[in-house]
Amino acid sequence: MKYVVILGDGMADYPMPELDNKTPLQYAKKPTIDMLASKGTVGLVRTVPEGIAPGSDAANLSVMGYNPKVYYTGRSPLEAVSMGLDLSSTDVALRCNLVHLSEDESEYSDKTMIDYSSDEISTAESKVLIEAVNNTLKTADINFYPGISYRHCMVWSNGKTSLGCTPPHDISDKKITDYLPKEESGLLLNLMKKSYEVLKDHPVNQARKARGLRTANSIWLWGEGKKPALSSFQEKYHKTGAMISAVDLLKGIGICAGLDSIDVEGATGNIDTNFIGKANAAIQALESGKDFVYVHVEAPDECGHRHEIENKVKAIELLDSQVVKPILEGISKFDYRVLVLPDHPTPLRLRTHTSEPVPFIIYDSTHEIQSSAKSYDEFEAKKSGVFVDDGYKLMDLFIKGSL
Structure with missing residues (x-):
C-alpha cells in the first residue's frame, strides 16, 4: 500500500460575493478531487488545537501526526533545520x-x-x-x-x-x-x-x-x-517517506521527522510554482520504494494572504489538474490511499489564517465507497457528520484505518 498526502495550504475559505457567494473550493473546477470525495471518506478535522495560533507550523505538525501541544516549539526552528543550520539547545x-x-x-x-x-x-x-x-x-x-x-x-x-x-x-x-x-x-x-x-x-x-x-x-x-525533538515518522507508522515542498517550514518538519526532503526545480511556493514537477517527484519517490509522500502546495495560502481571489481559485484548479490527477494516474499500478486537505483556512476577506476545522478526503483504491458528498468543500464536509477533533489523530485514521 502506498500513501499520499496532498495538502493545499490555506485553501479552505469563506463564501465570497465575487464567487457567487461560494468558497473558492466550491467555485473551483476540480473534477479529480470531487471524484475522490464521491468515493472516499469526507469530513472535518481540527488541525489547530485551542490555545495555539493558527499557523502552518502547528497545523502541518497535526496533519503529520504530531500533537502540537507536545511537539510545537515555534516556526523558525523548523525552517532553520531545513536551511542546514545546526541549532544548539540554547539557540x-x-x-x-x-x-x-x-x-x-x-x-x-x-x-x-x-x-x-x-x-x-x-x-x-x-x-x-x-x-x-x-x-x-x-x-x-x-x-x-x-x-x-x-x-x-x-x-x-x-x-x-x-x-x-x-x-x-x-x-x-x-x-x-x-x-x-x-x-x-x-x-x-x-x-x-x-x-x-x-x-x-x-x-x-x-x-x-x-x-x-x-x-x-x-x-x-x-x-x-527552539529546536523541536520529533519522533521518527518511520518508527511511529512503520513507513518510509518523503516531503515535497517549496518552503523551508515544511522541509524542516519533514527532516525533523526523518523523511527525505525532495527539492523540485521551479517550485516557488506561489501560483507560478512547478505543480507538475511536484507530482512527478511524488510518483518517482513511490516508484523508488518510498511508502509515503507528503506533497505540500503553498500557492492557495499565498493567494489568500494577498486577497487574490481569481488566483486562489486557479491555484485549487491547478492542484487538481497538475498534482492530484497525474499522481493518481502515476500510481495506479499500486494499491494506495490518498489524503487531500488544507492545513488551515486562509480566508480571502481576512488575509490571514483562522482556526476553524478544515475539510478532508481519505480515498482508498482498494475500498471505494459511495459517499454522500457531492463535491469536496467546507459545507459538504460538514454535512457528512464525520469530525476528527484531535487533528494529530487523522494520520492514524489514514495510515492504520482507525483512530
Missing part, C-alpha cells in the same frame, strides 16, 4: 522576513506593512540584502542566514522566547505600531530599526525601485522558538 531561531514598509514616516513605528514579501523578491537579491544586514548587525550572539525569496532566519544564541512577535502577513496594510516585538530589552525592535537604515538605499533596492518593484527595506522578526 533561539526567528523567522526574518524581508518586508516593504511605507517610506514617508520619519518614525519607524509609524510605518505601515505594505508587503510582507517585498513583491516576492528573488532569492538572489535577498541573499545580498541579508548578507548586508548580517555584516552590519551581527554580534557574538546574533547571526542572520539567507533562505528563499523573502523568508530568512536569525539565530540568537542563549536567546529568549515569548517575545511578543507578530507574523507580518497578519498585518498587511496596517500600521505596525501595535504589532512591534514586545521583548523587554528592545533588542529585536532595535535590530529592525537599524535594518531599515541598512536596506532602504541599498543598491539592490535602488535597482528594484528603478524597475518599478517594491523594495525590501526592513527585516521583520517573528516565529521564535
Whole structure:
C-alpha cells in the first residue's frame, strides 16, 4: 500500500460575493478531487488545537501526526533545520522576513506593512540584502542566514522566547505600531530599526525601485522558538517517506521527522510554482520504494494572504489538474490511499489564517465507497457528520484505518 498526502495550504475559505457567494473550493473546477470525495471518506478535522495560533507550523505538525501541544516549539526552528543550520539547545531561531514598509514616516513605528514579501523578491537579491544586514548587525550572539525569496532566519544564541512577535502577513496594510516585538530589552525592535537604515538605499533596492518593484527595506522578526525533538515518522507508522515542498517550514518538519526532503526545480511556493514537477517527484519517490509522500502546495495560502481571489481559485484548479490527477494516474499500478486537505483556512476577506476545522478526503483504491458528498468543500464536509477533533489523530485514521 502506498500513501499520499496532498495538502493545499490555506485553501479552505469563506463564501465570497465575487464567487457567487461560494468558497473558492466550491467555485473551483476540480473534477479529480470531487471524484475522490464521491468515493472516499469526507469530513472535518481540527488541525489547530485551542490555545495555539493558527499557523502552518502547528497545523502541518497535526496533519503529520504530531500533537502540537507536545511537539510545537515555534516556526523558525523548523525552517532553520531545513536551511542546514545546526541549532544548539540554547539557540533561539526567528523567522526574518524581508518586508516593504511605507517610506514617508520619519518614525519607524509609524510605518505601515505594505508587503510582507517585498513583491516576492528573488532569492538572489535577498541573499545580498541579508548578507548586508548580517555584516552590519551581527554580534557574538546574533547571526542572520539567507533562505528563499523573502523568508530568512536569525539565530540568537542563549536567546529568549515569548517575545511578543507578530507574523507580518497578519498585518498587511496596517500600521505596525501595535504589532512591534514586545521583548523587554528592545533588542529585536532595535535590530529592525537599524535594518531599515541598512536596506532602504541599498543598491539592490535602488535597482528594484528603478524597475518599478517594491523594495525590501526592513527585516521583520517573528516565529521564535527552539529546536523541536520529533519522533521518527518511520518508527511511529512503520513507513518510509518523503516531503515535497517549496518552503523551508515544511522541509524542516519533514527532516525533523526523518523523511527525505525532495527539492523540485521551479517550485516557488506561489501560483507560478512547478505543480507538475511536484507530482512527478511524488510518483518517482513511490516508484523508488518510498511508502509515503507528503506533497505540500503553498500557492492557495499565498493567494489568500494577498486577497487574490481569481488566483486562489486557479491555484485549487491547478492542484487538481497538475498534482492530484497525474499522481493518481502515476500510481495506479499500486494499491494506495490518498489524503487531500488544507492545513488551515486562509480566508480571502481576512488575509490571514483562522482556526476553524478544515475539510478532508481519505480515498482508498482498494475500498471505494459511495459517499454522500457531492463535491469536496467546507459545507459538504460538514454535512457528512464525520469530525476528527484531535487533528494529530487523522494520520492514524489514514495510515492504520482507525483512530
